[in-house]
Amino acid sequence: MAEAAKAEAGVTAEAGAGPQDERGRSEGRGPGTPGGPASGATIVLENLTKRYPGNPRPAVESVSMEIKAGETVILVGPSGCGKSTTLKMINRLIEPSSGRIRIGDEDVTAIDPVKLRRKVGYAIQSSGLFPHMTVAENIALVPKMVGWGRTRVRDRVEEMLDLVGLDPREFHGRYPRQLSGGQQQRVGVARALAADPPVLLMDEPFGAVDPITRDHLQDELIRLQRDLHKTIVFVTHDFDEAIKLGDRIAVLRERSHIAQFDTPEAILTNPADEFVSGFVGAGAALKRLNLTRVRDVEIADFAAVTVDEPLQSIVELLRAGQHNELLLLDHRRRPYKWLRRGDLLRARGSLARSGTLVTHTVTRDATLRDALEAVLTDSGGRVAVTGRRGEFIGVVDMETLMNSVHEMLEADRLTALEHRHELDQVRTGREQDASPVAGDPGGDGEPPS
């Protein structure tokens, strides 16, 4: 489900790669549904610069970028390159030395920063929850500050806990120290979203949790974002996280200079220069697996019978010789056991005792990386693909995966070749243009689809 959002986003971003298309996606999704949550607002940064006293070189130098309404933009780059500084200038936790910030139709460079921040959600690495307040009190802070009534605040707290996947009854009255790291992060996100701000800024929010929890939280964020369409600016130094979450990624180099600002696909297949390709790094094939879904590859049929079938016909099927192996489904057609030819005999005809249990299944929205993981751990070298209610659809095996990866890499190589020329043009164009990359040069790097 979560992956579907990303896939959809990826597709739209690819299709609408020019600035002129920027409204297409959010309009298509119908933002600002009356009564619904406030959806994203455009953020425009114009020549933002930050100089810290005592340092002649600015920490952030003349950053310009336009972030479309409802878009998730990831700022990624090496440590100390100015990601956090750039992010914090958006809600003016750090006052820019020069430049302008516009959110929606409003120039917020000079408005009261306290008012600005109440309209901009902010979530940070250490969760930033106040340890002396309960989970509910933490979440209620901003809604109370903006003057919501008692009952509305209370309902909202429950709603937000629900939204981030925490049972309100259980977590309402807990203190932050009584939560796991992942739960704290969830509450942090709930607090940031509580007053329904159009913009959400996140500074390495999942940087301090273990990889598995991080994965969950990322999926969760994708799911949330699919419903909410906030404009999210997300800082990380983990490029895999960037690929997974971003509609577009801004790869930053020192002093926040934008090395490339484009869709994940375009950055992976067409890194703008050495710096970006260095940062994208090795393992591009594996990263590519993260970008492709099971639904995008061929799902093969596989002989399957349900346990409701009479034992005799199952035996017949195996004996007939067409199939060496069957997939046994349970009453609701969910994968249950792999059944090899000799299995039934060895178990003296007892279905309950024969075959190996199916431990891994994937949905069509799973990434190929998940599928590969499952295939590698399964003894039969294949994984069952299931539908919405867990019902069996087909299988993906090692061969399919290998062929798909080969095809993708081949396609990537072709794309890269095809566009080297165009890229050179873009680069020369960029050098002539005094203002650094604003908007979206990605269109130039896209494969013709």
Place this chain on the structure above:
Amino acid sequence: MGFWQFLSTRHQQLLVDAYQHASAVFQCMVIATVIGVLIAVLTYRTEWAGNLAVTTTAAILTVPSLALIGLLIPILGLGVPPTVTALVLYGLLPIVRNAIVGLRGVDASLVEAARGIGMSRTARLLRVELPLAWPPILTGIRVSTQMLMGIAAIAAYASGPGLGNEIFTGIASLGSANALNEVLAGTLGIIVLALAFDAGYVLIGRLTIPRGIRG
């Protein structure tokens, strides 16, 4: 006269003195807390100002109490005013120091989070920084109170109220029948009061330190 007999004949006077002693210390503590926390709030952000506040209040504490009261009498006269002034001044150091340390010790990322979600300067102070710094501040108040219990006895020198009167009368009439009993009664009374106050602070701690940060 035995000590118990002394107590039973003089208990009326002793209770009045004890009450006045406790009341003087309590009231001075309230004033010292308000002023001390205020000084801390005004100075903790700047390195030099905070240090100046701590050094100044520390310097006050090095002045012998008898000398300070002696110096205050020509200015403020006898009785309550010099007593209160001296006690408040002495009580400041632990409160100011602990409050500054406590406020400076609040996790910077929490203060930034508070700014980030749009809390005003005042809201940050009242809802985040002071509550989080409250445990050390309360410790400061507790230490301060213990100190004032003893120092308040000196106030009798300036005709102030309290158990000090018993002690001073006793010392002045050393050798007479009840002298020792008076000194003993005054001293023990102060100790009992100090213990009672301390128990009170434990209770206050339980009631006011939020469960989420209680050790």
